[in-house]
Each structure stands twice: as structure tokens, then as C-alpha cells.
Amino acid sequence: MLQAAAKTLSLSRGASFSIRRYSVKTPTKLRVSEAVSGAQLGGNVKVQGWVRSVRPQKANLFLHVNDGSSLQSLQVVASSELNDPLLTLGSAVEVTGTLRKSPHQKQPVELEADQIHVIGVCNPVDFPFKIKERHSLEYIRQFPHLRCRTNAFSSLLRIRSEATTAVHSYFKENGFVQIHTPVITSNDCEGAGELFQVEPSGPENEEGEKFFSVPAFLTVSGQLHLEVMSGAFSKVYTFGPTFRAENSQSRRHLAEFYMVEAEVSFTQSLEDLTKNTVEAMLKKRFPVITYSEAIDILNHSSQKFSFPTNWGCDLQTEHEKYLVKHCGNVPVFVTDYPYDLKPFYARDNQDHPRHTAAAVDLLVPGVGELCGGSLREERLDLLRARLEEAGLEDTYSWYLDLRRFGSAPHGGFGLGFERFLQCILGVDNIKDVIAFPRFSRSCHL
Ligand code: 4AD
Numbered sequence: 001m002l003q004a005a006a007k008t009l010s011l012s013r014g015a016s017f018s019i020r021r022y023s024v025k026t027p028t029k030l031r032v033s034e035a036v037s038g039a040q041l042g043g044n045v046k047v048q049g050w051v052r053s054v055r056p057q058k059a060n061l062f063l064h065v066n067d068g069s070s071l072q073s074l075q076v077v078a079s080s081e082l083n084d085p086l087l088t089l090g091s092a093v094e095v096t097g098t099l100r101k102s103p104h105q106k107q108p109v110e111l112e113a114d115q116i117h118v119i120g121v122c123n124p125v126d127f128p129f130k131i132k133e134r135h136s137l138e139y140i141r142q143f144p145h146l147r148c149r150t151n152a153f154s155s156l157l158r159i160r161s162e163a164t165t166a167v168h169s170y171f172k173e174n175g176f177v178q179i180h181t182p183v184i185t186s187n188d189c190e191g192a193g194e195l196f197q198v199e200p201s202g203p204e205n206e207e208g209e210k211f212f213s214v215p216a217f218l219t220v221s222g223q224l225h226l227e228v229m230s231g232a233f234s235k236v237y238t239f240g241p242t243f244r245a246e247n248s249q250s251r252r253h254l255a256e257f258y259m260v261e262a263e264v265s266f267t268q269s270l271e272d273l274t275k276n277t278v279e280a281m282l283k284k285r286f287p288v289i290t291y292s293e294a295i296d297i298l299n300h301s302s303q304k305f306s307f308p309t310n311w312g313c314d315l316q317t318e319h320e321k322y323l324v325k326h327c328g329n330v331p332v333f334v335t336d337y338p339y340d341l342k343p344f345y346a347r348d349n350q351d352h353p354r355h356t357a358a359a360v361d362l363l364v365p366g367v368g369e370l371c372g373g374s375l376r377e378e379r380l381d382l383l384r385a386r387l388e389e390a391g392l393e394d395t396y397s398w399y400l401d402l403r404r405f406g407s408a409p410h411g412g413f414g415l416g417f418e419r420f421l422q423c424i425l426g427v428d429n430i431k432d433v434i435a436f437p438r439f440s441r442s443c444h445l
Contacts, residue, residue: 029046029047032074035111043099047076048095049068050067050092050149051087056080061082061083075102084116089130090149097112098112135152137428163424171262176262178238179237180238183218190220190221191343221414223261230408234265234266242258248439252430254430255440262281265409267375274286286332291337292356294315331364336352336357342359344383345376358374369419378408
């Protein structure tokens with residue numbers, strides 16, 4: 001804010017005139033988060049951001065401005081003289097004024113504006129979001145390049161960012177070493193054939209050789225790379241993008257999603273894994289049922305299922321939903337799946353009456369499978385036999401080496417980060433908890 005002070009100077013020629021000397025008190029530049037915190041009440045400040053709402057009234061103009069630093073927007077109150085037709089939803093502005101205690105309970109602080117400068121106009125006719133409309137997440141999803149401008153989506157992204165930090169903090173505080181597992185890999189960890197192959201877009205080299213000499217894919221899971229590391233670090237984790245060429249448009253599948261994966265050495269039992277790793281991370285205790293008990297529950301239900309429920313069949317979404325409901329609508333661990341349903345790395349439960357693997361899924365209300373994990377087969381002879389049976393012994397000779405050199409019982413899990421966000425935020429569609437969703441027939445931007 002400018003504060004003028006007049007001063008009269010006498011010039012040597014005798015002429016006398018006055019100049020206004022401005023003592024400029026530069027306003028403090030604040031982010032919206034700092035402004036709404038109330039720490040600078042009475043201060044002369046400058047805030048930059050985008051207009052999230054405009055309410056012109058007779059004497060005053062009310063704006064909400066946000067710069068993405070806070071879930072809460074800053075209310076700006078200005079005399080209606082400062083109203084400008086360019087002040088529309090979405091425009092970029094710079095507001096200078098004084099922070100005051102707000103008379104309204106909705107917000108502790110408001111900015112009484114002296115100046116509002118429109119930095120970037122936003123044509124309200126073409127802008128897809130309108131000031132008085134409550135747009136659904138489905139509607140705003142049609143504008144992947146603009147939807148971060150809405151209150152709803154920007155809030156979701158801020159929470160996602162906080163949750164990302166919380167995941168890293170949890171692992172750091174609990175002694176895990178973070179490993180950057182590769183995005184491009186030559187293995188198919190899950191063996192489900194849902195791979196995206198990676199090749200250069202240009203022509204092959206003159207000899208017609210492949211870029212990597214071997215087929216290469218986008219990773220479906222960092223697990224096997226974590227297992228490599230768990231031969232030297234007893235607690236490791238990774239948190240990065242994973243890719244599945246699942247031809248699904250469902251509200252819980254993406255072609256690119258983020259997975260939190262952990263691997264713990266010297267883990268002896270599934271209970272150890274679920275209690276000390278998954279439950280500790282989610283800070284909750286959950287009921288546990290075995291797969292065989294789950295099948296019994298399904299077979300005693302009066303509900304008619306579309307998919308079979310005999311022992312040995314994979315649990316489908318309808319089954320998962322029923323089981324969660326049956327257990328009181330709370331997350332539930334299902335353990336000890338049929339051996340043949342699980343990938344080669346899952347540990348054989350040799351002492352069980354039926355042939356099962358020490359694998360576990362966490363099913364949660366509204367989302368289904370949130371987490372999948374297992375003890376890994378650490379016994380060389382059993383692992384080799386299984387790989388041989390699948391014709392994978394050569395491909396995974398390096399994996400067998402891990403069992404030949406200082407093998408220890410170990411286990412781990414993977415948690416779908418978007419499904420986790422869906423779950424804690426109650427968001428129906430997975431495409432609304434990730435900035436740029438990729439799914440079959442859709443790869444915008
Ligand atoms: O159960 P999954 O396939 O487990 C693995 O990939 C293990 N290798 C992980 C490990 O043990 N380190 O996937 C783990 C989780 C699922 O429970 C689910 O939450 C999520 O990843 N997930 C998906 N999320 C979104 N879109 C998809 N297409 C997903 N597929 C799996």
C-alpha cells in the first residue's frame with residue numbers, strides 16, 4: 001500500500017513547488033494457506049491465486065481465491081467499485097489489502113481488498129465450469145486439463161499429496177529402506193499376461209535387433225525387485241506407478257495406478273505379515289477369515305451369485321462384496337487361497353489339508369480388494385519345481401539364486417493407492433482420485 005507524504009522543496013532559483021514523496025510499504029506476499037491461518041491479522045498483504053467464486057452484492061463484492069496451497073479458499077471482501085467484468089470464475093488474480101478477522105463463522109479470516117488486479121482472464125462463456133452450478137465428478141472428468149480448477153478435484157489432489165507424504169513417513173519411521181524399482185522390466189511378476197510391451201517408436205536398428213535384446217514391459221509390480229533387495233535389507237518398500245493392460249472400464253480399475261509395496265525378511269507367518277505390516281500401516285485391526293471359510297459363507301448365503309462359489313474358484317467382485325457385508329461392513333482379510341490361484345512366488349502351505357498358499361487379500365467395503373500379499377516361497381526345491389512346471393525355470397534363474405544364497409523366510413504385500421484413496425474419501429470412481437487416469441480407450445493428454 002502506498003502512503004503519500006508531501007514535502008515542499010525550495011529550489012535554488014527561488015521557485016517553490018511541491019513533490020509527493022511516496023513512502024512505499026510493500027505488502028507481504030502470502031500464500032492462501034498462510035493468509036487463512038490467521039497468523040497475520042491486521043497485516044497488509046498480497047495474495048495471488050485463482051477465483052473460485054464471485055458474489056457481487058450492492059455495496060460489496062465477495063470473492064473466494066485459492067492458490068492450491070490450502071483446502072480452504074480465502075474470502076476477499078471489496079467495495080463494489082472494485083468489481084470488474086473480468087473478475088470471473090477461474091480468472092487469475094492478485095489481491096492486495098488487509099487481513100481482518102471475519103465476522104462470519106465459516107472462515108476465521110478475510111482479506112479486505114484495496115486493489116484487485118486480474119492477471120489472466122477466463123472467458124466465462126467457454127469455461128466449462130459455471131459459477132452457481134454444482135458439477136458432478138463425472139462431469140468435470142470430461143475436462144482432464146481443466147478439472148484441477150474446481151474446488152472438488154483440487155481438494156482431492158491435495159489430500160492425495162498429503163497421503164503420499166504420510167506413506168513415506170510411515171515407512172521411514174518404521175525403518176524401511178525405499179527402493180526405486182524399475183518402471184521397465186523384463187519380468188511378469190503376476191503372470192497374468194496383462195502386460196504393456198515397451199518398444200522404441202522409431203525403426204529397429206540396422207541389424208533388426210530389439211532395443212533391450214529381450215522383450216520389455218511396463219512393470220505390473222515391483223515385488224520381485226523388492227525381493228532382490230530383501231536379501232540385503234530386512235525391510236524395504238517402493239511406491240510408484242504400475243501398469244496393467246486390463247481391458248476394464250470399471251470404477252476400480254486403471255491401466256496405470258500407484259502401488260505401495262513392502263517386503264519384510266525373517267517373516268514367518270501370514271499373521272506376522274498382516275498384523276505387523278498391513279494393520280500397522282493402516283493403524284487398524286481387521287477380522288481374518290480363511291478362503292475356505294469364505295467359500296462356506298458364500299455357499300450358505302441365500303444370495304444367488306452369477307459366478308460359481310465352489311472351492312478353488314477365484315473370488316469375484318460380487319463375492320467380495322458379500323463377504324465384507326457378512327463380516328459387518330468392515331475390511332476383512334481373506335487368507336490361504338488355493339495354491340493354483342496364486343502366482344509362482346506364493347509359499348506352499350504344505351501342512352494344510354487342502355492345497356493352499358500363504359496368500360492374503362484385504363477386502364474393503366465399497367472397493368473390494370485393497371491389498372494383496374503373501375509369504376514368498378523361500379525353499380529352493382519347492383520353488384524350482386513350481387517354476388519348472390510352469391516352464392519358467394530359465395526366465396527366473398536369477399530368482400532361484402535368491403534362494404540359493406542366504407535365503408530367509410520373507411513376505412510382502414501391495415496396496416493399490418487409488419483404491420486406498422477411494423476407500424478413505426468415499427469416492428465412487430477410481431478415475432477421480434488420480435490426476436490423469438489411464439484406462440482402456442482413454443489416454444488423454
Ligand atoms: O493383488 P495384486 O495384483 O498384487 C501384486 O501385484 C503383488 N505383486 C503385490 C506385492 O505383493 N508386492 O495388486 C495389489 C493391489 C490390489 O490389491 C489392488 O488394490 C491394486 O493393487 N490393483 C489395482 N488398482 C487399480 N487398478 C488396477 N487395475 C489394479 N490392479 C491391482
